Amino acid sequence: MFPERFSNLPAYAFPRLRALLDHHKPRLEAGSDVVHMTIGEPKHPFPDWVAGIIAENVAGFNSYPANDGTPELQGAIADWLGRRFGAVIDPATQVMALNGTREGLYNAAMALCPETKNGAQPIVLTPNPFYQVYMIAAISVNAEPHFVNATAASGHLPDFTALPEDVLKRTSIAYMCSPANPQGAVAPEAFWRDLIALGERYDFQIFADECYSEIYRDAPPVGALRVAQDMGADPERVLVFHSLSKRSNMPGLRSGFVAGGPDSIKRIKQLRAYSGAPLPLPLQKVAERAWADETHVDENRALYQEKYRIADEVFANVQGYQAPEAGFFLWLPVENGEEAALKLWKETGVRVLPGEYLSKDTDQGNPGKEYIRVAMVAPKDEMQRGLIKIRDCLFA
Incomplete structure (x- = not known):
């Protein structure tokens, strides 16, 4: 009745993430909120016109x-x-x-x-x-x-x-x-x-x-x-x-x-x-x-370039950190992406995406399994707070 070609698809990345994280209550510091760093949804202002x-x-x-x-x-x-x-x-x-x-x-x-x-x-x-x-x-x-x-x-x-x-x-x-x-x-x-x-x-x-x-x-x-x-x-x-x-x-x-x-x-x-x-x-x-x-594009790019500098400072002493050339994601090496994402959520309230949710197993292995993806789309101060929590929780 239904097509077989779609029968073995894995759950999409974000439902998988919710299944991994949402039945755990994060341990938040007093006055601290959840920091969302999963979805690549730009949050900078769009042009006023x-x-x-x-x-x-x-x-x-x-x-x-x-x-x-x-x-x-x-x-x-x-x-x-x-x-x-x-x-x-x-x-x-x-x-x-x-x-x-x-x-x-x-x-x-x-x-x-x-x-x-x-x-x-x-x-x-x-x-x-x-x-x-x-x-x-x-x-x-x-x-x-x-x-x-x-x-x-x-x-x-x-x-x-x-x-x-x-x-x-x-x-x-x-x-x-x-x-x-x-x-x-x-x-x-x-x-x-x-x-x-x-x-x-x-x-x-x-x-x-x-x-x-x-x-x-x-x-x-x-x-x-x-x-x-x-x-x-x-x-x-x-x-x-x-x-x-x-x-x-x-x-x-x-x-x-x-x-x-x-x-x-x-x-x-x-x-x-x-x-x-x-x-x-x-x-x-x-x-x-x-x-x-192009004016609004130049302004937007400058905001991301400042975020690159912040990320470089936060992860300056983290072994394996590779600064991105472009885009607004960090691809951070960890031992196991799912375990790291779960630990980070439970201990800090920061949400990131396991790299294996964006990749497939091959004969050469799964290239995303030992990574997490971190979206740098939140306002600068919130993003910096999230990056520091990631560093202190996973790389200290």
Whole structure:
């Protein structure tokens, strides 16, 4: 009666966390509150002009919104890709607005993954740890998800070039997140060149999840689409996914986009005409303004850069601490992620996520089992208090 392909899925990360923690009462200091450091939900202020734009365009709620994004929004996105990355994009044929990037990361596989690859079941490559939608997208299109461990030894980046030829010949899609969630590692241009060359050789597409690209410590991360264009790769080889959730502190806006080759975008648009949930017109106007404005992005980045400095100070003497290059997570090494998360909750009231909830067991082990993920999204003082509690509880 029900599909077997979803029958063995583990519980999603946050229900698993609640099952681990919630039947224990934390021991809180007098006057101290629970510190939530699990979900990557930005808490910095969003731009103050958002409410005004919604009010000015409120009549748009009375109309069905443009499914692919208004021409003005598509143009603002294409302009931003050009300014930020140097990528050349036709807004009418190479951009589609999304109701958040998760929708796009899933539906792109639905629209583009073939039923077979070289006469066999297709493979979808995903870094491990990974954003869970990558795995579900693969399963949904009857592909085999293949997990490529990203460990400290590999710079917390997956080495796709080390995969055996029989895997690469069946590969249809490779998901890659840079900056990486959860490790904060940034793929350099050489990494993208190697992966794109591999895609060209074995004829698979690369889905570049770049939603953390505007939150970084020093140098801005390179964009996969620009690298592909510089290489003269097949225009359909790379699709990039971006969001306003992290860049602009608007996770509730549910606004992002996918950009890539015109044939790929045409197919995604066609599927979305049947199955998508377009962004309401007033919110598309907010997104149009957000992609055109960098002032609020610079201010937001400065707040995270201060948080990086605080984390570096708190964990300066902790063996194995690795400062993130980008994003807003710490990936802290522990003996056992579940045990550490439970101990931390019971003794301090700080909630963090066990790393194994974001990764899968492979022949090379589970790369998340000996880590916890710590989200640095709370206000600075609260975040610092939480980091100190983590250090004193787990690393003293």
